[in-house]
Amino acid sequence: MQSRRDTLRQTAALATLLASAGIAPWARANSPRHAFETKSVSEAVKALGGLNLTPHAAVTLQAPDIADNGAAVQMTIACKLPGVRRLLLLVEKNPAALVASFTVSEAMEPSLTLRTKMGETSDVYAVALMADGRALFSKSDVRVVQGGCG
Incomplete structure (x- = not known):
């Protein structure tokens, strides 16, 4: 009969093996770092x-027409359709276009309010990845x- 300590040790070893092979779902790069480096x-x-x-x-973006201070511009992004996988906020003329990326589950309402920086007047996009x-x-x-980015 295995002790609790042996079971935990073997489970940790298996988790490490799966993570190093990239098989475990928690080991995959869930953070889209490369997307935050894109320019458009x-x-x-x-x-x-x-x-x-x-x-x-069905995708909505609530943003001010004029932002007095680009260091903190409040926006709300939402989608009324089922099957939303990710909500994105993008600012076209920021140094990196992708400002925020949120993974959405069926257990939550896909609606988020956040503040972001904007360097200059720009088109802002709320994107729902289905x-x-x-x-x-x-x-x-x-x-x-x-401007608030520099």
Whole structure:
């Protein structure tokens, strides 16, 4: 009969083996670091597995028309469709287009409010990556009076 200590040791060894082979789901790179290094909206969406960007009324973006201070611009992104896999916020003219990426589960309502930095006046995109690979978006032009990225 195995002791509890032996069982824990073997489980840890198996988890380490699976992680080093990239098989364990918790070992996969869930953080889309390479996507945060892209320069354009379409590159970022493709880096996260999205197909062509398609405008859709079910994706909403609430952003101010004019942001007095680009260091903290509040925005709300949401999608009313089932099957949302990831919500993205992208600012076209920021040094890196992808500002935020959130993994969404069926257990939560795909609606998030956040503050972000904007360096200059730009189009802002809310993108919903769907389970079938579609990339649905809504966009808004936000005029920045004082930039916050530099």
